[in-house]
Structure formats: C-alpha cells, structure tokens
Amino acid sequence: MRQSHRLIFNTLVIWLTRILGIFPQIIILPLIIHNLGNEIYGLYVLAWSVFQVIDITQRGMNSGLIKYSSSYLANNDIHQMNVMVGSASVYSSIIGCLGFLSVLILLNFFPNFIKYSSNVKFEQVFLSFFLIGIMFLVIFPLMPYRGVLFAKQRHDIVA
Secondary structure, eight states: OOHHHHHHHHHHHHHHHHHHHHHHHHHHHHHHHHHHOHHHHHHHHHHHHHHHHHHHHHHHHHHHHHHHHHHHHHTTOHHHHHHHHHHHHHHHHHHHHHHHHHHHHHHHHOTTSSOOOTTSOHHHHHHHHHHHHHHHHHHHHHHHHHHHHHHTTOSSOOO
16 A cells, blocks of 8 residues: 555544544433433533543553554564553453442442432432443453554554
C-alpha cells in the first residue's frame, strides 16, 4: 500500500474509532436519564467518574503497548508482540475484576457512603454503580487490543 493511501486509510480508521466511541453514549444517555431520572443520573455520573479515574491508570500501559507493538510489527516480530499483549491482557483483566469488585464492595458494605434523597431507592443506586462495574469487566480486558490497533497506525516506525 502506498504511503498516501495508508495515510488516508489510517486517518479514516482513527475517525471511525472515535465516532464508534461516542455513538453508544449518544444512544444510552437519553435512555438512562429517562429510565433513572435526574438524581440517579447524577449518581451514574459519579460512578462514571470513578471509572474515568481508574481509566487514567491504563493510559500509561497503553502508551507503552502502542510504542512496543508498533516496533514489533515493524520488525515482524509477532511472537514478542503476542507475549506483550497477553501480559497486558492479564493485567487489564485483573484491573477490570478489581474495579468490578470494588464497586460491589462499596455498595454492599458501605450503603450509607453515598448520600441520596429518600425518594430514590437503593436498587436504583445499585443499578447505576453495577453498570459501571460491568463496564470494568468488559472494557478493561479489551484495552490492549485497542492499543495494538493504534500501534498499526504509527507512521514514525519504519521497518
């Protein structure tokens, strides 16, 4: 593939991943607000901010994964890349499970930790945080594969 075609293809792939990252939020947001209400949505946003803080811890690993994966791809060293991605997947899965467990522990053992009004049921609060816990289990183990896709987009690594 010529360099100009590769640049256009890579740009389109990056735009597509950003659009696909925004699209579920656009669909889910009105459903959450309609079904949960404003106060529960506020609790959901609180839980989401916890997810974002933990997501920052993954960014360091992802930048290293992108750097070394692109180098391994440029040198056609697929075995070494697979070893690195496997290790990162185990680490990310552990972080995802710990995040899910921490959400459940927070809700079950510290129910008064989160203050909410009396017209809000505990089940609604639990649902908001449980959804974030499920996102930990799904999103974090897939992050290393996202890093490999970004590594394929690197233009500064020459074989």
